[in-house]
Amino acid sequence: MNTERSDHGISRVGQVKEVTSLANPIIKEIRALSQKKHRDETHSFMAEGLKLVIDALDLGWKIRTLVYAKAAKGKPQVDEVAARTIAKGALVLEVSEKVISTITRRDNPQMVVGIFEQRYRALKDIHPQEGETYVALDRVRDPGNLGTIIRTADAAGASGVILLGDATDPYSLETVRATMGSVFAVPIARASAEDFIKWQKSAGVRVVATHLAGSVDYRTVDYRSKPVVLLMGNEQAGLPVELAREAGALARIPQSGRADSLNLAIATGIMLFEARRHLLTLDAG
Ligand code: SAM
Numbered sequence: 001m002n003t004e005r006s007d008h009g010i011s012r013v014g015q016v017k018e019v020t021s022l023a024n025p026i027i028k029e030i031r032a033l034s035q036k037k038h039r040d041e042t043h044s045f046m047a048e049g050l051k052l053v054i055d056a057l058d059l060g061w062k063i064r065t066l067v068y069a070k071a072a073k074g075k076p077q078v079d080e081v082a083a084r085t086i087a088k089g090a091l092v093l094e095v096s097e098k099v100i101s102t103i104t105r106r107d108n109p110q111m112v113v114g115i116f117e118q119r120y121r122a123l124k125d126i127h128p129q130e131g132e133t134y135v136a137l138d139r140v141r142d143p144g145n146l147g148t149i150i151r152t153a154d155a156a157g158a159s160g161v162i163l164l165g166d167a168t169d170p171y172s173l174e175t176v177r178a179t180m181g182s183v184f185a186v187p188i189a190r191a192s193a194e195d196f197i198k199w200q201k202s203a204g205v206r207v208v209a210t211h212l213a214g215s216v217d218y219r220t221v222d223y224r225s226k227p228v229v230l231l232m233g234n235e236q237a238g239l240p241v242e243l244a245r246e247a248g249a250l251a252r253i254p255q256s257g258r259a260d261s262l263n264l265a266i267a268t269g270i271m272l273f274e275a276r277r278h279l280l281t282l283d284a285g
Contacts, residue, residue, distance in 0.1 A: 128227030147178020214252030
């Protein structure tokens with residue numbers, strides 16, 4: 001794809017623009033995506049890496065801007081992804097390595113970055129089916145934990161992640177990085193604790209809440225007879241009484257040693273794969 005320099009440090013041929021200046025307004029816009037306020041206002045977010053961008057396009061995510069480093073130009077996959085982006089009427093920017101490393105805040109940046117439209121599923125539109133497992137996270141604070149949980153939910157075949165209350169942003173750069181691409185594969189919903197309590201009463205689910213003072217061993221819970229929602233507590237405060245008392249089971253993962261509790265993402269992973277083990281046993285038998 002050829003580009004030609006024009007005004008303001010931007011060049012255009014077709015819809016590919018060459019950008020060399022960090023002061024360029026489009027680059028400033030993209031850099032502003034590091035702030036939650038700007039992500040919320042524009043309903044967009046950034047994902048790094050050619051594979052992620054291809055996966056996202058394959059899964060039907062709406063791309064707004066594709067950015068690639070000049071050094072990546074001419075690589076067949078990069079050209080193809082640029083052509084797909086243009087075909088969707090979105091913008092393609094060819095930039096210097098300095099620009100892409102500033103956008104991504106990395107010294108060794110990925111050569112390709114995509115700006116996508118955010119997606120949330122409304123809780124009322126979630127109708128869990130037999131054999132499905134969901135994760136609900138109460139006020140999850142840590143972006144790394146949330147990204148790891150989304151990635152693990154994907155790997156465990158879970159059907160979605162529900163964020164309750166004031167959660168960290170699933171579309172922050174740090175969370176998206178930690179998902180390793182699973183942010184495009186796992187539906188995400190947001191709800192207040194009150195709306196979640198109302199929803200779970202009518203959705204035909206079993207809520208399995210996890211608590212350090214849980215009354216049952218997590219291995220003995222019934223994960224089979226209804227779709228399951230694994231309810232996990234906040235990193236510092238754990239699960240509040242209002243949520244815990246609504247659950248169909250209050251499960252604990254027995255621990256040894258001196259640690260008070262497990263890391264939230266680890267505890268969620270253990271629960272997800274335990275639920276999966278029960279469901280796979282059901283499939284087999
Ligand atoms: N100080 C918090 C408390 O007292 O609950 C610790 C919260 S822990 C870091 C975060 C969440 O991970 C918990 O709310 C619970 O959902 C889950 N969790 C961690 N360890 C667990 C265990 N041994 N059994 C059940 N759930 C656990």
